[in-house]
Amino acid sequence: MTATTVLEPENPVDLRKTYKKVALHLLPxxxxxYLFNYLDRVNVGFAKLQMLDDLHLSETVYGLGAGIFFIGYVLCGVPSNLTLYKVGARRWLTVTMILWGIFSTCLLFVTSATSFYVLRLLTGASEAGFFPGIILYFTLWFPSAERGRIIALFMSAIPISGLIGSPFSGWILKSFASGMGGLAGWQWLYLLQGLPTILLGIGLFFLLNDGIDQAKWLNENERHALKQALIDDEKNRPATVSDSFARVLRNPSVWVLGIIYFCIQCGVYSINFWLPTIxxxxxxxxxxxxGWLSAIPYLAASIFMVIVGRSADAKRxxxxxxxxxxxxxxxxxxxxANFASSTTVATIGLTLATMGALTGLPMFWPLSGGFLTASAAAGGLALINSLGQCAGFLSPYLVGWIKDTTHSTDLALYILAALMLLGVVLVLRIPGRVVNR
Incomplete structure (x- = not known):
């Protein structure tokens, strides 16, 4: 749907202005x-610079601990999103944020590989419903034609978390390296980045609406216009869509989307968990x-992501x-991989990789509109996200194991680049008429 105005008797509503109003209310x-969501997920990449030596853990243990997060994430993704669909975004996302904030903060108490594994697993399980829940939440407000820009703006929190979090994490590790308050620098890292998540979770309960009907900050005409736009969007979907979770499971195109997302995430998590180490x-x-050098790729990605998102919506x-x-x-x-010994060239390569991989995340999600109706979105989006997040286990564990074995990350980067290339091939096999909306 491309129309910008819906008319009622003597009550014109400018949809473009209404979408902007909704975005300004929800997105900040x-x-x-989401910034803290991602920061809590990947701050182990900085913590490992001190934690591994303090606890006498190997690179393989770190890779498994970083990756085991996604076992809990994948197992709980679909049931968590189905629960959100039943009880409402406000209640369920509040529970989700508070729980993962608690478990993420408790990583400061890690003393062994086992406790590291358990807490990462629990953090992943509790966090599983947040991102797919937000993507589902956006489908309750914006039609397909608007989501590329909105999702890109929302997901720019990923590079911004790296842009802000990388120097912040480096500062924590350096400033608290002497063991202030009886805690090591990496323990302060988990504490100072985990507690705000708990507070944000509490705030979310009071600030979020479950949908258009509950939005008292919209007038009646605006609510009607938004709901009518969503109805029109449903009518204009192609015949290839799945309208129930049972059909989602039988739709091969949805599984292909999951594989594509897996390929994108292989590149994303290789950067997120190993950028400081490289x-x-x-x-x-x-x-x-x-920390400051790690911020450069994320700065470039945050700008590039928004530019590409706007272009995708403008050109449909x-x-x-x-x-x-x-x-x-x-x-x-x-x-x-080829210039790992040169800080300058390696940083250029990592910047290019970060721009490409992270921009792939928001550009991927509008594809799902060609295959899922609103009734199937809760389970379908969570299924696709869960398949993609399997890369969160494979990627860091693969890099850690290869680094312990070969004392280099080069081979792992080659493998992950090949997987991303496979994803490109699969994307270009999708008919443009299905997803170019």
């Missing part, structure tokens, strides 16, 4: 929540310097706006 707070391996030892084109960033990710990983 949800953006902050920079350190190039000869940089100071945690603050590593989805496939190439996803395929091209993914190819950038492939090239960037190959550069980082």
């Amino acid at each position: 707070f949800l953006f902050i929540c 920079i350190k391996s190039s000869g940089i030892a100071n945690p603050m310097t590593i 084109e989805r496939r190439w706006h996803l395929a091209v960033p993914m190819l950038m990710g492939v090239v960037g990983l190959l550069i980082a």
